[in-house]
Each structure stands twice: as structure tokens, then as C-alpha cells.
Amino acid sequence: MKNTKELLDALSSNWDQVISDTMDINKSKELSNIAGKMLKAVAVQMNYDIHKKYDKKIEFLEGESK
Numbered sequence: 001m002k003n004t005k006e007l008l009d010a011l012s013s014n015w016d017q018v019i020s021d022t023m024d025i026n027k028s029k030e031l032s033n034i035a036g037k038m039l040k041a042v043a044v045q046m047n048y049d050i051h052k053k054y055d056k057k058i059e060f061l062e063g064e065s066k
Helices: 004-019 025-051
Strands: none
Touching: 004 025
8 A cells, every 4th residue: 555545445445345245344344444544644644744844745645556
């Protein structure tokens, strides 16, 4: 997972698999939990950067899919 676009695509795919009953709901919950932790880490980084008055690009938020 290199950026938010890839994360959103993966979550969407996971949703489709759960709905079509091709992914176990417990696996889906774990993947969702990991995604939430990834986003929380980005939020912590953003808050730190704001506090320190850093003006730098966060690759995970602005990175492009390859």
C-alpha cells in the first residue's frame, strides 16, 4: 500500500468480496482494522507536522499509483 488511492481501492475490493461471500468476515475486519491504523498514523504525522510548522509533502496522501 503506497498511497490512499491504493488503500481505497483495496478496501473497495474487500467490500465486494465480503458482499459476494468470497472473503471471510473476520479477515475483512482485520484488514479494515489495519487500514484504520494506517490512516491514524498519517493523522499523527500531520498533527506533528502542523505543531512543528513543517510544510512537507506526505507521500502516502499525495503519492500516485504506479
